[in-house]
Amino acid sequence: MDSSRREWLGKACGALLLGGGVHLPALSQSSSRAAGARVVVLGQSVPLTGAAGEIGLAFAAGSRLAVADFNERNAASGLQLKLLQLDDGYDAGRAAANARTLLGADKADMLFGFVGTASSDAGANVAAQQGSLLFAPFAAADALREASHPHVFHVRPGMIDEALKIVRQCATVGQTRIALVGDDDAMGRAGLAAVQQAITELKLPALVASAMVPAGADKLDAALKTVLQQSPQAIVLVSLSGTTANAIRKLRKSGYSGSFMAFSIVGIDPLYAELGKDIGGIVISQVVPSPRPSAIPIVKEYRAAVDNSDQTPSYEGLEGFIAVKVAGEAVRRAGRGFTTASLQRVMTAMTDYDVGGFRVNLRPGLRDASRTIDLISISADGRVLR
DSSP: OOOHHHHHHHHHHHHHHTTOOOOOOBBOHHHHTTTTTTEEEEEEEEOOSSSTHHHHHHHHHHHHHHHHHHHHHHTTEEEEEEEEEEEEETTHHHHHHHHHHTTTTOOOOOEOOOSSSHHHHHHHHHHTTTTTOOOOOBBBOOOGGGOOOTTOOOSOOOOOHHHHHHHHHHHHTTTOOEEEEEEEEEHHHHHHHHHHHHHTTTTTOOOEEEEEEEETTTOOHHHHHHTTTTOEEEEEEEEEEEHHHHHHHHHHTTTTOOOEEEOOOHHHHHHHHHHHGTTTTTTEEEEEEOOSSOSHHHHHHHHHHHHHOOOOHHHHHHHHHHHHHHHHHHHHOOOOTTOHHHHHHHHTOOSSSSHHHHHHHOTTTTTOTOOOOEEOOOTTTEEEEE
């Protein structure tokens, strides 16, 4: 992670803390001047502090860029977006409280971009109770993709999609003795379930070991010892950067020379900040295109927006940008007079929407096997390699 991004993240976090981390609206000047505009409020609970703070800050920042872009493009149409962001510190209880505030006092038209499996579950529950929608959760459990949750709409592929890519890659290079280490929380358990499902679907041998590590319980050493006793060829990590980095250091120190595979939820920048040159060789799945210079239209659009801001490109920032772009398109299709029911119908019909070279299927319960997942590795000097 370069120093300019660290500096920007530090300033953003500091500003939020000084302001209480309560409301951070994003609404362009042109939209605030539009007389009689229909202002569509997106209510987001996101970790701007805490264990997932760096991921949340980047995702939130990319979302704000897309809101500003939408409002500039639609200044004359009478349709504008407003993004309200509340910090939940990666705590599901705070996320639930934020969701109630956003849908109540703040009168959000929908919940948007909750980050984390437990927080996304909390947001989905509040949305269901209040007859609203949850759009584009980040790293939600695959259970929220089932047809029984018609009010939840996903932009990123599911954990099962990442798990299939990871497990298939292991099998391709002859690694069938696979183990898993994860945080003992909703995210880790969802990742374990996804990997087990992928192994079953691909008709591969069962995991040789799995270890779920409670936060702050100092049980990582014992968990890793149990895993190593089974001589895995590859270890899948379903955890945030802190646990992931700690596990990799300890495993390498023990002499383990197999492969490390991580889900996108780990965050490349936080992991690089933790490991530095020791990140070399780790393989991480990614659910959006690379934010590096590219011919992909949505990447070019995102980078152009970044160039006119104080941000630097990131995978999470691009994902936030894409999520708002899709939400804006759904709102545009539904029209100024939309209701929650009519917006839900429009979103359900968006089964093959191309947002600048990134394909999106929003229909709940519809498995999309063609979603593109990239596997990347990081060189010791921080370069992203395909």
